[in-house]
Amino acid sequence: MCLSIPGKIIKIDGQRATADFNGIKKEINVSLIDANSGDYVMVHAGFAIEKVDLKQAENINNLFGNEK
Amino acid sequence: MKSEISKIIGDISRKAAIIGRPLRFMDLCGTHSQSIAENGLKDLMPANIRFASGPGCPVCVTDQSDIDAIVGLALQGIPVAVYGDALNVAGNFMSLDQARQKGADVSAVYDTRDAFEIKKQKPNLVFFGIGFETTAPMTAWSVKNGLTVYSAHKLFPPAMEVLLKNKNIKVDGFINPGHVSAIIGAKVYEKFKIPQVIAGFDGLDILKAVNMLLNQILKKEKKVENEYSRVVKKGGNPRARKIIGDVFEIASARWRGLGVIGGSGLKIRKKYQKCDAEFIYKDLIKKIKKNIKPKASACRCGLVLQGLEEPVNCPLFGKTCTPETPSGACMISPEGGCSIEYRYNFIARLKNQNAGQ
Numbered sequence: 001m002c003l004s005i006p007g008k009i010i011k012i013d014g015q016r017a018t019a020d021f022n023g024i025k026k027e028i029n030v031s032l033i034d035a036n037s038g039d040y041v042m043v044h045a046g047f048a049i050e051k052v053d054l055k056q057a058e059n060i061n062n063l064f065g066n067e068k
Numbered sequence: 069m070k071s072e073i074s075k076i077i078g079d080i081s082r083k084a085a086i087i088g089r090p091l092r093f094m095d096l097c098g099t100h101s102q103s104i105a106e107n108g109l110k111d112l113m114p115a116n117i118r119f120a121s122g123p124g125c126p127v128c129v130t131d132q133s134d135i136d137a138i139v140g141l142a143l144q145g146i147p148v149a150v151y152g153d154a155l156n157v158a159g160n161f162m163s164l165d166q167a168r169q170k171g172a173d174v175s176a177v178y179d180t181r182d183a184f185e186i187k188k189q190k191p192n193l194v195f196f197g198i199g200f201e202t203t204a205p206m207t208a209w210s211v212k213n214g215l216t217v218y219s220a221h222k223l224f225p226p227a228m229e230v231l232l233k234n235k236n237i238k239v240d241g242f243i244n245p246g247h248v249s250a251i252i253g254a255k256v257y258e259k260f261k262i263p264q265v266i267a268g269f270d271g272l273d274i275l276k277a278v279n280m281l282l283n284q285i286l287k288k289e290k291k292v293e294n295e296y297s298r299v300v301k302k303g304g305n306p307r308a309r310k311i312i313g314d315v316f317e318i319a320s321a322r323w324r325g326l327g328v329i330g331g332s333g334l335k336i337r338k339k340y341q342k343c344d345a346e347f348i349y350k351d352l353i354k355k356i357k358k359n360i361k362p363k364a365s366a367c368r369c370g371l372v373l374q375g376l377e378e379p380v381n382c383p384l385f386g387k388t389c390t391p392e393t394p395s396g397a398c399m400i401s402p403e404g405g406c407s408i409e410y411r412y413n414f415i416a417r418l419k420n421q422n423a424g425q
Contacts, residue, residue: 001126001153001403002202002247003099029181032205032308042250042299045151045206046179050250050305056298 004044006052009035019043076275077112083282084114091117092238093281094375096228097245098125098403099269105412107271117278120375121408123227123326124245126199127153127401128373131322133360134220135159138196140356141218141349142172149183150196151203152176156400160360163400164196180210187215194345200224201251204334205308208315211336211343218345219336222321224248225256226332232260237375241281243267243274246296251312253304257292268296315340324397325370369396372405379409386414 007019007028015031019041029047040057041048084091095101101121104110110119123129136159142148148164155165155176168174173190177183180195187193197207197219204221211217224245231237241263249257249266257264263284267277277295284291294300312334321333336344346353366384371377379385379398389395391407398404402411 001099001151001199001401002097002245004202004247004250027181029206029209031209032305032311042247044202044247046181047206047209049202049205049247049308050299050301053298 002044004042004049006040006057007043007048009037009039009041009048012037017048019048073272073275076272076279079279080117080275080282081114083279083286084117087116087282087285089116091240091282091285092120092375093117093241093243093278094120094122094231094239095243095274096122096124096224097243097248098128098401099247100124100243100245100267100274101405101408102403103269103271103274105408107274109271109274110413112275113278120239121372121405122231122242122375123323123373124224125373125398125401125403125405126203126222127157128369128397128404129222129227129323129325130154130157130198130220130397131324132159132362133322133357134198134218135163136161136360137346137353137356138194138218138220139164139167139172141194141345141352142167142174143170144352145173146349147173147175147186147190147193148196149175149177149186149193151198152178153401153403154196154198156394157397158400160363180206180215183210183215184213192216194218197221200245200248201308201312202245202247204312204316205251205305208311211315211340212311214343216343216345216348217336219316219334220321221316221334222323223318223332223334225252225260226329227323227326228257228260230326230329231374232262234374234376239375240285241265243277243281244292246273246300249294249296249300249304251305251308254292254294254300254302260292261290263290264292266292266294266296266300268299325373365395367396369398369404369406372396372398379406380414382406386410 007021011018017030040052244266265277265280316334319333319335320330341347368382394400398406
């Protein structure tokens with residue numbers, strides 16, 4: 001249930017933002033983090049819970065499957 | 069990358085051989101259990117390393133009495149919204165999905181924004197809030213913004229404490245939850261004197277975590293390490309914790325299988341009681357709870373949740389209890405230990421047996 005999906009923020013409007021999930025754009029809530037346009041974030045139940053450190057993420061990069 | 073996997077598996081085998089004794093590592097997150105099964109990691113481990121699943125599926129640990137209360141409200145005509153995961157989990161009477169079949173107004177939502185949309189048409193909507201620290205901030209934000217909530221939210225570290233105090237539970241290391249840790253950070257776990265690694269959810273993450281646990285055992289260390297540093301910060305997410313603290317106070321809570329655990333529940337604070345379904349409907353809920361007659365069942369969900377029983381040893385498993393006809397929460401939730409065992413291992417074994425005949 002604690003599944004989170006990584007997405008890229010493409011637009012921010014206050015607490016709301018639009019994020020790109022592998023081509024699917026969805027509105028998310030960014031009030032729990034300091035987010036900027038272009039950031040990669042983990043999104044759980046419609047809220048960004050943390051930014052993703054891209055350099056470290058490259059080491060994993062969907063080796064077995066998708067990021068959970 | 070493939071060679072990196074081979075190298076880590078080689079490392080794990082070598083270290084496990086040096087340690088020699090049987091080792092049992094417990095994951096504490098349903099999504100980890102799922103990843104271990106999906107990636108076939110049990111088969112990649114040397115003979116003396118075994119995985120066990122702990123009480124890390126929030127749907128599975130939601131107590132029957134909380135399901136009974138929300139089902140009771142729904143049957144009284146109060147519209148209810150819930151994350152889809154919890155729709156089929158039965159209490160002592162029935163699940164929310166069964167209540168819906170009896171005419172109750174129950175909606176499955178992906179996030180609380182969907183619940184706010186429904187609330188526009190149905191102002192008395194109650195959102196059934198379940199989940200650990202990962203999900204509690206979303207509910208807290210929603211309460212602050214006027215959503216009525218029945219809170220069955222739980223805090224995870226108190227459950228780890230219960231597991232460690234139970235001398236019957238043999239565990240050599242914990243694979244700590246990834247996204248719970250994104251909120252609570254790494255420091256909270258330091259009080260638990262056992263090797264622990266916070267892990268991500270890819271197969272390689274879990275292999276790395278196992279390798280790190282073995283290093284700790286070899287060096288006789290008992291500390292908290294963070295394999296999932298690309299997401300989890302040492303201090304967690306203070307802003308998420310603040311909103312949880314603003315809206316909720318810590319109370320004792322009843323867990324399915326584990327009983328009442330002090331300081332493990334999140335109750336809505338008095339200043340938000342106009343959004344607290346337990347306050348608004350307290351007389352009705354009292355009446356519902358008075359009529360609860362716990363159902364006797366041979367289901368061993370409670371023991372499975374603590375890693376004290378293997379799903380296959382339950383007398384119901386694979387016979388009357390399957391993902392299509394589940395008896396307990398561990399078979400209902402796709403992240404439950406029994407459902408995972410059934411879908412990934414049990415069926416495969418049956419096929420092999422039949423092929424061998």
